[in-house]
Amino acid sequence: MEDPARARRVVEELARAAGFELVGVTGAEPLAEGGERLRRWQEAGMAAGMGYMRRPAELLCDPRRLQKSARSVISLGVSYYPGEHPENPGDGGRVARYAWGRDYHRAIKQRLLGLRRDLEARLGCRVRARAFTDAVPLLERSAAQRAGLGFFGRNSCLINRAMGSYFFIAELLVDLELEPDGPGEGTCGRCTRCMDRCPTGAIKAPGVVDARLCISYLTIENRGEIPRPLRPLVGDWAFGCDLCQEVCPYNRRKAKRSRWPEFSAEAGAGPYLEITEVLGIRSEEEFERRFAGTPLTRPGRAGLLRNCCVAAGNLRLEAAVPALAGCLREDPSPLVRGHAAWALGEIGGAERELSEAARREADPWCRREIELALARAGVG
Numbered sequence: 618m619e620d621p622a623r624a625r626r627v628v629e630e631l632a633r634a635a636g637f638e639l640v641g642v643t644g645a646e647p648l649a650e651g652g653e654r655l656r657r658w659q660e661a662g663m664a665a666g667m668g669y670m671r672r673p674a675e676l677l678c679d680p681r682r683l684q685k686s687a688r689s690v691i692s693l694g695v696s697y698y699p700g701e702h703p704e705n706p707g708d709g710g711r712v713a714r715y716a717w718g719r720d721y722h723r724a725i726k727q728r729l730l731g732l733r734r735d736l737e738a739r740l741g742c743r744v745r746a747r748a749f750t751d752a753v754p755l756l757e758r759s760a761a762q763r764a765g766l767g768f769f770g771r772n773s774c775l776i777n778r779a780m781g782s783y784f785f786i787a788e789l790l791v792d793l794e795l796e797p798d799g800p801g802e803g804t805c806g807r808c809t810r811c812m813d814r815c816p817t818g819a820i821k822a823p824g825v826v827d828a829r830l831c832i833s834y835l836t837i838e839n840r841g842e843i844p845r846p847l848r849p850l851v852g853d854w855a856f857g858c859d860l861c862q863e864v865c866p867y868n869r870r871k872a873k874r875s876r877w878p879e880f881s882a883e884a885g886a887g888p889y890l891e892i893t894e895v896l897g898i899r900s901e902e903e904f905e906r907r908f909a910g911t912p913l914t915r916p917g918r919a920g921l922l923r924n925c926c927v928a929a930g931n932l933r934l935e936a937a938v939p940a941l942a943g944c945l946r947e948d949p950s951p952l953v954r955g956h957a958a959w960a961l962g963e964i965g966g967a968e969r970e971l972s973e974a975a976r977r978e979a980d981p982w983c984r985r986e987i988e989l990a991l992a993r994a995g996v997g
Contacts, residue, residue, distance in 0.1 A: 624740060625796040631735045632693055635728045636877060639694030639777060639784065641764030641798045645680040645687040651759025652678030658825065665828040667838055669754060677754050680790055684747045687790040689797070692757075692764035693729075696875040697721065698783035699882050702859070708936055709889030710855025710928040713833065714783060716912040718884040723910070724877065725750045725787045733789060740793075750787035761786045761801075768803035771823040772811035772861035778803050781868035811861035816850040820861065832858035836924045837916050842952065842982070845989075848927050848959065855890050855924045856913055885911045892932075895925045896940035896957075899948065919950040926953065930960030942970040945987075954978070955986035962990025972996065 625642055632640045652674040664670040670677075680687050699717045715721065729748035737744045751757065758775045762768065766786070767777040774782040805823070812820045819830035828834040832854050835843050843851060862868050875881070882888055886908065898904050904918035913921060922944065929937040937960070944957035958974065961967040971991050978984040 621794045621796040624793055627739050628691055628736065628795060631732055631739065632691070635732045635735070637693040637695050637728075637787070638780065638873070639692075639766045641692045641761065641766045641801075642795045643690050643692065643760060643764040643797050643800075645684075645690055645790065647675070648678040648680075648756050648759040648763065651756040651762075654759075654824075655756060661825075661827075663821075663825070663827040663829065665834055665838070666840060667828060667834070670828075672754060678756050678759065680755060680760065683753055683755060684745070684790045684792075686745050686792040687747070689791050689793055689795040690760050690764060691789040691791060691795070692761040692766050693787045693789070694761065694766050694777065694780075694784040695725065695787070695877060696780060696784050696873050697877075697880045698781075698872045698874055699880060699888075700874060702863075702888055705853055705932075706889065708892055708932070708934055709853065710892050710895065710925045711853045712855060712886060712888055712890060712913070713857025713859050714888075715785070715880075716856055716885070717882045717887050718880040718911070720910055720912055720914075721785050721880070722750060722752055724879040725785060729787055729789055733791075736791075736793075745792040747790040748788070750785060755788070757786050757788060760788060763800050765798035765801045767801045769824045770811065770865065770867075771805050771809065772815075772820055772865070773824050773826045774862060774865075775801070776803060776805075776865070776867050777801070777871075778867065779871060780873050781871040782862055782865060783868060783872050808866060810864040810866070814860050814864045816852065816860065817847055832860075836920075840917075840920065842955065843923065843927055845959070849931060851924075851927050852931055853928045855892070855895075855928050856916070856921065886913055890921075890925065892925045892929050892934060893937050893940040896922060896929070896937065896944055898922065919952045922948070922950070922953045923956045926956035926960040930963035933964050935964060935966070938964060938967055942967060945970060945974045951980040951983040954980070955983040958983070958987040958990045962993040965994060968994050968996050 629640045656674040767775040770776040776782045817830040941957045975987045
């Protein structure tokens with residue numbers, strides 16, 4: 618049996634060689650503290666429509682439910698920070714930094730599998746392992762905190778004191794006995810900048826985010842409408858939100874630009890979507906051709922167009938009126954048509970298009986959105 622301390626050193630050496638900046642190890646015992654936090658959050662109804670986050674806490678906090686032979690959890694972190702967000706060119710839908718490049722699931726998974734092979738070669742034994750990042754029912758941030766990668770900030774992000782919070786977390790569950798690290802420690806002190814900056818007030822208490830109000834949830838995981846009172850607060854965000862991280866002092870001082878080319882703006886969609894271009898996508902096939910291999914496929918075609926409608930309305934983007942009218946007239950999704958109507962009502966000057974749509978619209982929710990847009994324009 619390999620000495621646990623030496624094996625831990627080998628893990629760190631190989632992980633850093635594979636491009637991971639943060640390396641920590643914890644045992645495979647249940648994540649008791651994380652499970653209790655999750656249970657309270659669930660009971661408060663803050664999971665919104667995320668069914669996978671409403672699973673029993675005991676299922677989400679036990680690594681051995683994913684791999685019975687697991688003895689250690691190797692937690693890894695890699696910066697995705699691509700730089701500062703440029704100013705909106707005026708017609709762009711803002712994209713959260715983690716999604717500027719390629720799909721992180723694929724990029725990280727390949728390196729995790731390579732790390733496992735390297736471990737087997739160096740240690741001279743077969744390593745039973747399960748590799749994943751943000752793709753299995755496990756409280757990954759809790760595992761990473763217990764493995765020493767960082768502490769929970771007031772915005773619920775895991776913050777590393779040396780590099781901030783702009784990093785992906787990945788895990789290898791292994792059947793190796795490895796010397797564990799101590800839990801991550803740190804504090805936000807008296808800083809409440811993230812709580813003060815959140816447009817929707819989603820951060821209800823230190824470390825507690827109500828997904829029902831979070832712009833990231835509303836624009837990515839949410840499959841339905843963005844509630845009308847929240848739409849103006851979404852601003853120009855078309856995918857995700859970085860505001861609570863942008864104001865964090867740790868990120869302002871410590872954020873390190875990613876060394877992985879997969880996460881650069883040049884590798885994917887970049888910091889902004891061209892709103893009028895996205896609003897012209899009518900088929901799933903066209904959507905896949907445009908965004909395949911990037912995180913932007915997550916909300917689906919209708920979800921991404923919904924977001925761009927809201928961004929166009931908030932920007933009062935007159936140049937988008939023809940594209941929005943096209944959505945209202947011919948998009949197959951009522952979700953898109955309804956949000957296009959809202960945006961036209963916010964921008965103004967499209968009363969004829971809205972009136973025509975009101976006469977032909979069969980979907981009750983969508984028809985109501987059109988009627989409200991007309992009322993805003995003083996028609997009706």
